[in-house]
Amino acid sequence: MSRLLAIDWGSSKLRGALIDDSGAVVDERSCERGMLRIADRAFEAALEAEFGDWLGLAGTRCLMAGMVGSRQGWVEAPYVPCPAGIDDFVRQLRPVESSGSGTARDIAIVPGATCEHDGVPDVMRGEEIKLIGAMELLGIDSATMLSPGTHSKWATVENGRLVGFSTMMSGEFYALLRRHSILSRSLPADDATLDGPAFDDGVRRAMAGSSLLQTAFSVRCLDLFGRLPRAALPSYLSGLVIGEALRWPGLEGVRSVVVIGSPLLNERFARALSLRGIGTRILGEEAAWRGLWAIDRRRPARVVEA
């Protein structure tokens, strides 16, 4: 019996899943050892500390995606240019030389993807496995997809290939405005739960407005005139930012989007999309595991000497 240790190693989190031959997730685990918190390039030690027990199981291969393959990561993996299908990612897998544990491991890193908009490049790293996994889980080969997050990725998949995508820095803009801007003085410390009507107001205002540069200031003005309770302002700001992220031109004419993210962001983006009359199919972290598993099944066998 062989197993896959699937790793999604981003800037802030290290997540892993143990997957059996049938593709079933046997166990999952995550911790805060994101790439930005690894000192002195001690990547292998961190992986062994968190997942050594699974890695030590006989016949376990390991496939990693995310910032672990960036220039500052463990081993730099390339960006596969769009259009890119699953076999393009398989061909460009980067093996990782591992020996620190005294036992050779079969570890590889999935490449990212790149495309161009009018001569300017865009990149993703870690989201490509979710897009591939979503196709596998939903049994589809063409769709508009969204991986919401700090840097949200809108993507167009056609005939099983990623044909293009756009990054929207929605999560980062929200955090910047929430914590570091003048608006932070109007906002309560706690985000609390979503205020649906305030969020919807924000989305509608973003869609009707000209730019977040302008609409963001309304948070301050609504507070100044007491037009919206302070407790509702974070939801309103979230609606402004997420509504702005819906400006992606590729959404034109789209009737349904596959959204692959955390429960919180999935709910908010689905809500915002519904205000534009766009339906959603929702997936979570399972798409990443399924994507890594699908890539692993297609990669050529590697001989690892024990």
Add this chain to the structure above:
Amino acid sequence: MSRLLAIDWGSSKLRGALIDDSGAVVDERSCERGMLRIADRAFEAALEAEFGDWLGLAGTRCLMAGMVGSRQGWVEAPYVPCPAGIDDFVRQLRPVESSGSGTARDIAIVPGATCEHDGVPDVMRGEEIKLIGAMELLGIDSATMLSPGTHSKWATVENGRLVGFSTMMSGEFYALLRRHSILSRSLPADDATLDGPAFDDGVRRAMAGSSLLQTAFSVRCLDLFGRLPRAALPSYLSGLVIGEALRWPGLEGVRSVVVIGSPLLNERFARALSLRGIGTRILGEEAAWRGLWAIDRRRPARVVEA
């Protein structure tokens, strides 16, 4: 002989000018004692420390504008609703009770302005005197104007009245992205001088793009692929943000804008506007002094007992 001490007291700076009866600026002075740096509401002490010599001259009145009239300021002045002409600002001047120096002073604060966009309020405080001053200096009563800054204000003036305006948080977004976002890792510590072609690229990309949420990420990608030298990236980002600020719908069909700001921002906005085929007339701080002087000349005499 009477004189006016004209004060522009914003969040970060305290600026003053001594103006004679003819409207000529006799002297100017500025310091870093912005409203945010005044502890324990010691506004009068700060004003006396910086401008006591001018205030002490016989027959000197003092007129102030800016954040000094906010709720957290010295005396809260109202927001005059648009459409608003100079007489509306004169009528709503707020006198300041001053006595700390042992000598009564004739001090008043100019109100701000407010307008609504689709039921959401917008405000300005301090820019209104520049708009009024620009009309006086240029001898015009109708124009599209811009006061660029942390919170840039686009304004439409018709028949001597401010009929509407929009705030764009351009300066603040630039600072947030420059200092606190992931882009800061790609940017050199020093902004250095303007790289014209890089700035123009940014403006054009902002005009062609869908949102700053999207275009901002190109700073990182251009750096990642070495497509733009790092030294040019701050200018490129500045172009992205300023180009985005040009999304104001009121610019539609406008052929010329009066830009009233610092030399650095005036140059950049004029450059960006020229890429849209829009001409500019440029003014600096003198517009604020002229606006305060024009308001002062229209206010009723106040009896101050010595």
